[in-house]
Amino acid sequence: MKYYTYSKNKIVPYLFIAPQILVTILFFIWPSMMAVWQSVQEGDPFGISSEWAYIYNFKDVFLSKSYLHSLWITLLYGLFVSVFATVFGLILALLVCRVKRFAYIYKILLIWPYAVAPVIAAVLFRFLLNPAIGILTEFFSLFGYEWNYHLNQWDAFWIVVVSAVWQQISYNFLFFLVGLRSIPKSLLEAASIDGASNFQRFFHITLPLLSPTTFFLIVMNLIYSFFDTFGIIHIITQGGPSNSTNILVYKVFNDGFVGLDIGVSAAQSVILMLIVTSCVLLQFKYVEKKVHYS
Amino acid sequence: MIARLKNILYFVLLFILSSTVFAKKIEISFWHSMAGQLGRTLNEIVKEFNDENANYHIKTVYKGTYPETLTSTVAAFRAGAKPDIVQIFDIATATMINPPGVIMPVHEVFTKVGLSLPLEQMIQPAIDYYSDRDNKLLALPFNISTPALFYNKDLFARGGLDPEESPKTWDDVGRISRILIKKGLVSNGFSSAWIGWSLFESFSLIHNLPFATQNNGFDSIDVKISFNNKEIQTFIKKLFNWQKENIFLYGGRLDDGQSFFTSEKCAMFIQSSGSYADIEPSVSFNLGMTRIPYLANYKESELGNLIGGAAIWVTNNLSNEKLLGIAKLFRFIMSPRIQLKWQNATGYISVINSKYLPKQESMTSTEKMLLEVQKFVISRENKYKGIRLGNYMQIRDLVERQLEAVWAGYTPADEALDLAAEEANRMLIRFNRNIK
Numbered sequence: 103m104k105y106y107t108y109s110k111n112k113i114v115p116y117l118f119i120a121p122q123i124l125v126t127i128l129f130f131i132w133p134s135m136m137a138v139w140q141s142v143q144e145g146d147p148f149g150i151s152s153e154w155a156y157i158y159n160f161k162d163v164f165l166s167k168s169y170l171h172s173l174w175i176t177l178l179y180g181l182f183v184s185v186f187a188t189v190f191g192l193i194l195a196l197l198v199c200r201v202k203r204f205a206y207i208y209k210i211l212l213i214w215p216y217a218v219a220p221v222i223a224a225v226l227f228r229f230l231l232n233p234a235i236g237i238l239t240e241f242f243s244l245f246g247y248e249w250n251y252h253l254n255q256w257d258a259f260w261i262v263v264v265s266a267v268w269q270q271i272s273y274n275f276l277f278f279l280v281g282l283r284s285i286p287k288s289l290l291e292a293a294s295i296d297g298a299s300n301f302q303r304f305f306h307i308t309l310p311l312l313s314p315t316t317f318f319l320i321v322m323n324l325i326y327s328f329f330d331t332f333g334i335i336h337i338i339t340q341g342g343p344s345n346s347t348n349i350l351v352y353k354v355f356n357d358g359f360v361g362l363d364i365g366v367s368a369a370q371s372v373i374l375m376l377i378v379t380s381c382v383l384l385q386f387k388y389v390e391k392k393v394h395y396s
Numbered sequence: 397m398i399a400r401l402k403n404i405l406y407f408v409l410l411f412i413l414s415s416t417v418f419a420k421k422i423e424i425s426f427w428h429s430m431a432g433q434l435g436r437t438l439n440e441i442v443k444e445f446n447d448e449n450a451n452y453h454i455k456t457v458y459k460g461t462y463p464e465t466l467t468s469t470v471a472a473f474r475a476g477a478k479p480d481i482v483q484i485f486d487i488a489t490a491t492m493i494n495p496p497g498v499i500m501p502v503h504e505v506f507t508k509v510g511l512s513l514p515l516e517q518m519i520q521p522a523i524d525y526y527s528d529r530d531n532k533l534l535a536l537p538f539n540i541s542t543p544a545l546f547y548n549k550d551l552f553a554r555g556g557l558d559p560e561e562s563p564k565t566w567d568d569v570g571r572i573s574r575i576l577i578k579k580g581l582v583s584n585g586f587s588s589a590w591i592g593w594s595l596f597e598s599f600s601l602i603h604n605l606p607f608a609t610q611n612n613g614f615d616s617i618d619v620k621i622s623f624n625n626k627e628i629q630t631f632i633k634k635l636f637n638w639q640k641e642n643i644f645l646y647g648g649r650l651d652d653g654q655s656f657f658t659s660e661k662c663a664m665f666i667q668s669s670g671s672y673a674d675i676e677p678s679v680s681f682n683l684g685m686t687r688i689p690y691l692a693n694y695k696e697s698e699l700g701n702l703i704g705g706a707a708i709w710v711t712n713n714l715s716n717e718k719l720l721g722i723a724k725l726f727r728f729i730m731s732p733r734i735q736l737k738w739q740n741a742t743g744y745i746s747v748i749n750s751k752y753l754p755k756q757e758s759m760t761s762t763e764k765m766l767l768e769v770q771k772f773v774i775s776r777e778n779k780y781k782g783i784r785l786g787n788y789m790q791i792r793d794l795v796e797r798q799l800e801a802v803w804a805g806y807t808p809a810d811e812a813l814d815l816a817a818e819e820a821n822r823m824l825i826r827f828n829r830n831i832k
Contacts, residue, residue: 146831147491148473148498162826168794168819233647234655252648253804342649343800360463361790362470362491363826 134375140368147362159369168345169353169370176328176349179263183331184323186267188316191274196304198275199282209279216272220330224337227265251339255346258339262347265338266331273326274319281315282308321385328378350374421453422717424725428456428483429465429706430539437741445728452721462706463789466491473498478711481722483538485706486525487788492709493534494617494786494831500710500719502726503532509720514730517752519745521773524781526707529615535707536726539744541670542703542773543594545569545689549682551581551663562686566634569664569689573643576663585643586664589651591799592792593704594666594688596623597783599631601702602690604779613784617828621820623795624813631691632809636802646803649796668704669769673743676762685765687772700778705744745770786827791820 141159145152163169198208215223230238233250242249251257285308293303309316332351335341341348341356348356354374358367430438435458442454459465462485472478484492492499506512513533515523522537549559555576563569573585588595600607600623607623610616638644645662647653657665658679666688667675676683690699708729710722728734735746736753740763746753750770756763785791798816801807807815 144830146495147470150495150497151831158829162822166819166822168797232652232655234652234659234661250646252652253646253800255804255806340649342797343804344797344806348797356793357790359467361787361793362466363787363790363830365830366826 137368137371137375140364141372143368144365147364155365159365160373162366163369163373168348171345172348172350172353175259175346176351179259179331179347179349180324180327182263183266183270183327184320186263187270187274187323187326188319190267190271191319192278192312192316194271194275195278195282198279212275213272215269216276218269220269220333221337223265223269224334227261227268227334228338231261252343255343258343258346261338262331262334265334266327269334270323270326274323277315277319278312281312285311317385321382324381325378328374350377420451422451422721423453423455424481424718424721425479426454426456426481426483426708427459427465427469427479429459429462429485430483431458434539434742437738441729441734441738442725444734445725448728449721449724452724454721454725462488473711480714480718481708481710481725483706483708484535486704486782487785487792489526489535489707490613490617490784490786490788490827493528494827497712499534500712500714501528501532501534502526502536502710503534505710505719505726506723508716509723511720511723511727513726514748517732517748518730519747519749519770519774521701521703521778521781522747524778525703527781535709536729537703537705537747538708538729539670539705539738539742540703540747540773541668541705541744542701542769543590543598543666543688544669544672544769544772545586545686546657546665546667546672546675547684547686548657548660548663548679549684551576551660551681552684555579555581555663559682559684562684563664563689564686565692566631566689567692570638570643573638573663574641577642582661582663583642584645584656584662585638586666587645587647587653587656587662588666589647589653589671590668591646591649592796594668595635596628596795596799597792598688598702599628601700601778601780601782602688603627603694604698604700607780607783608785612780612782613786614781617786617831619785619824621791621817621824624810624817627691629810629813632799632802632813636805636809639803646800649800669745669772670705670743672765672769673762676765685769696776699776700780701773701776702778702782703745703773739766745773749774785820785824786831787823790823794819794823 142155142157143152144155144158194212198205198212201208218226230236231249231251233239233252236249239249249257251261289307289311290303293307298306328349329351331349332355335347335349335352336355339347341352350370351374354367354370357363357370361367426442428435428438435456439456442456446453457479459468459482465482466484466488469479469482469484502513513536515533518537519540522540523533524531526535526537527533545563547562552559552572555572556579557572557575563572569586573582576582577585597607599605605625605627606612607621609620609622610618613619635644639646645653645656647656651667651671653662654665654667654671654675656662657667658675660681669685672683672685687701708726710719714722729738730748732748732753735748736756738744739746739753743762743766745766750767753767759767795816798807798812802809802812
């Protein structure tokens with residue numbers, strides 16, 4: 103009996119992947135190459151005059167204090183978003199796993215925020231935390247705290263982190279839930295018989311077995327906080343107050359699409375590309391050794 | 397079979413011929429940023445023009461907010477699919493004229509087709525803002541507004557103040573705020589929308605202070621920032637101190653602060669005069685609007701004013717036929733009847749001086765107010781025509797960022813202004829390098 107049929111045809115497989123490759127080239131590779139090209143050019147936005155800038159665009163980027171500030175803010179922001187999203191996602195997944203009745207209702211409700219577009223999520227939080235009419239603002243004022251994210255840099259930082267985490271928890275929850283399901287019951291039962299407590303079982307069996315999922319999620323959360331939170335920032339803070347939420351990707355947008363300084367914007371996006379690529383490569387290289395892949 | 401084919405061929409030929417005969421209309425694309433009611437009014441005006449001029453068809457396309465329209469125009473230029481005319485906001489003027497070749501100045505358009513604009517009827521600040529060094533018009537001033545002080549007349553009355561006596565100087569604003577706060581009528585005195593424009597840039601222009609060298613950038617592109625001067629420093633410091641006293645309440649860079657005013661948390665609010673038609677029906681109190689305040693140590697005669705908004709630009713390399721259509725459209729837009737309609741429907745200031753506008757039998761309170769606003773911008777002499785800087789969008793943005801650091805108490809006013817000037821100068825150098 104023949105289980106598999108192998109095709110000797112050398113062209114058909116390429117035809118199958120052709121649409122995907124075409125999309126990748128058109129929407130990812132080509133624009134990236136254009137960004138690299140633009141980053142070493144200087145010219146007016148309309149493209150009437152254009153000449154080699156060599157490294158001047160990059161020099162201007164690093165001479166700018168606000169850029170260095172954005173770099174710092176982005177790292178801080180990435181750290182907070184990924185840690186909170188991962189931890190809360192895991193806690194919620196663990197709790198839902200223990201629920202006996204109506205677990206599916208919890209699942210639906212917890213996955214729901216992920217279906218909300220970042221822009222809508224941002225508008226929701228803007229309403230909740232509006233300095234003049236927000237419900238939560240009223241709540242904070244009961245404790246004597248004047249919440250105003252237009253003024254206070256940390257208020258702004260937290261409103262963006264909270265809206266981003268709120269969205270990203272669902273994604274983490276979903277992956278952890280599946281991860282927890284794939285842990286063999288027999289292992290946990292054997293540990294229980296040997297007298298391991300809940301905590302011991304969690305830290306010695308569940309967590310190590312979840313490490314591939316956790317690792318994957320941390321990388322995804324970082325990339326999410328670097329790029330996808332753009333909508334949230336654009337709606338709520340526009341990068342302010344001062345530069346407190348002006349993360350790299352928002353600065354790229356602001357300099358390129360609002361300010362029309364294409365050279366500087368392209369140079370920044372090339373740097374951002376390098377940062378994210380090296381982040382992922384580094385993590386794969388060093389973390390992979392410690393991650394248990396089943 | 398052949399006969400049938402022949403018939404089909406005749407039909408096709410007839411169709412092609414007829415379409416060229418009947419569709420001789422010249423289509424002119426017009427990109428704009430007028431959403432909602434503004435967009436509907438614009439479309440009505442354009443439709444009226446199209447109906448009157450059988451040869452032309454103006455096709456309006458809404459391209460998003462001002463920055464979005466500008467970005468779309470830039471992208472379209474690069475792709476070789478530019479619009480014929482496009483509405484661009486005030487602060488992108490330097491971007492549109494440098495380097496030459498992007499636009500055709502409006503005065504050239506009119507010379508070429510042998511028509512003219514009613515320049516003598518148009519208000520001078522609007523012409524000045526969009527003119528070159530030789531006072532020749534570069535773009536058609538379209539929607540014009542000016543920052544104004546809105547105030548809650550009911551709160552003034554309850555505080556024992558005369559609601560008809562509008563605050564004139566910043567001292568008045570401070571005094572009134574203190575009274576109203578003390579009586580517990582409001583938690584804060586005033587807030588402002590579009591800080592960068594309506595408080596910061598307007599302060600320089602109102603007091604005829606230099607914002608940048610070379611006549612605020614109108615004479616040359618080799619410009620240096622000069623907004624970090626004593627007067628502005630003192631003013632920003634005053635605002636900072638007022639903030640601590642709850643007189644000034646910061647409401648963000650955009651117009652989020654409007655909710656402070658409409659919810660009566662603040663008694664006064666600085667916002668574009670164009671918002672009057674929008675705020676008036678949305679509040680339950682009696683609304684007052686007046687000029688933006690000035691420093692008490694200045695005389696009326698020493699003061700200037702400023703306009704904001706957007707203009708319509710004609711892109712380069714258009715056929716003479718199109719240019720003629722555009723010139724006709726511009727003349728149509730600048731007719732007194734259309735200007736009055738535009739002013740009443742949108743809240744923007746008529747570009748035609750109100751003495752040339754048709755007389756109105758009965759006016760609503762809003763319409764009366766709108767006629768008044770034009771006086772805000774034409775009754776004073778300007779030393780500077782406005783502010784024209786390269787990379788102006790980023791410069792306004794970085795000023796607003798530095799101001800936020802001041803409001804939050806992170807940076808003292810003088811230091812923040814110096815930092816902003818330093819960064820802005822770097823932006824100006826970049827602009828000049830980019831366009832050469």
